[in-house]
Amino acid sequence: MSALDPETRAWLTGLGFRISNEAPWVEALTHGSFHHGNGNGGGSNGDYQRLEFLGDRVLGLSVASWLYRSGKSSEGKLSQRLNALVSGATCAQIARDIDLPVHVRLGKQAREDGGANSDKILGDVLEALIGASFVEHGYETTRDVVYRLWASELSSDVGKAKHPKSALQEWAAGNRRAMPVYEVVERSGPDHDTRFKVRVSIHNVGAAEAIANSKGEAERIAAETFLEHFGR
Template identity: 75%
Template sequence: MTKLIPETREWLEATGFAVVNEAPWLEALTHGSFNGGGNATSEADYQRLEFLGDRVLGLSVAAWLYSAGDAPEGRLSQRLNALVSGATCARIARNINLPDHIRLGKQAREDGGADSDNILGDVVEALIGASFIEHGYDVTRDQIYRLWDGELSGDSGKAKHPKSALQEWAAGNRRAMPNYDVVDRSGPDHAASFTVRVSIHNVGEAEGTASSKSEAEKRAAQAFLEEFG
């Protein structure tokens, strides 16, 4: 039976992940390419644990944001999407020196897989999933808060332009990119009024009205986040 190498087990413990059963941690650290890299036996990769960890991370961060103040739903969603984004997870991964411990196939490692934001973000979520399997929600939530301390107390997702926030929300939720259309223009040039509709396929649409097209787009994006975010 495959075991964690001592250096990786020591690293997990030092990072705050208490290892009882090694199996989920091995799985969390194993990329799909590892099984195609000449290994004698096929081993489970991190995808199932990543699916689980993504939900645990989202719930933990959402609970923290809810308790941290009285921001409206749209702003909470904006910060949540920034804090659980792939880029943030990859940043956490680098902070804890995760790249040295990912189990990659030879070609994937030579291609830079250990420094891929997508892979790093996925493995961080898989480790969260492994922690949940081993220790339950409360322990895992507290570990997330330790790892995300700098992000939670920082400016991630704050005061972001609504159009940027909406694009980030769409990407984070695996949705189509927002589409903006001018649906009405009225008034003389010196006092024009624009109404813009923003829509995301299979989600919904919202409108905003202002004296310029760009401001109307901004208001439409904000309205969309407040309704659907």
């Protein structure tokens, strides 16, 4: 008997994914807590991690190929946009836009702890679905699905602006200030939904703090906040 819920299968098909063998799709949607929370034992077998590893690479290649063909930008600009377009924050936002949270297979405790709204889990599961598509149908079919799901982001200005951390570093150098210093001042929440509180400071100027589901995202927001308060 299939473990893939009929509504979930219809949802996947509606997004453009083609399903032949349901096994990789079930695996892609399954968080490790699902086995613990439903008395199926532990271990990493049967969760999305391996497919997420694969999907992350397929996503990166798909977006990099699109960016390369879309203009004559320099390597630096291409890398800047690529990093923004495949970031955990972008993946999580797209996951929410397509209603992924309701289809993630989580253990009872993980769901109660807010796992279905975790940027980390949502981004990883979306990449795992890309991995499942690659396993079933190869690169070209999967690439086309990526382009449909990322259509809005690819046509937008995502990643075109300078990354806040780079902008802050340049601001500090241009104003003959010390380089920014980032530190994690607090880490909280369960393992599947860890929250990082980061402070960025520049000697004799000031400091700013931010909280996010990843250290990198918290640093980005903190740098942005610092520039808003001190860099204008």
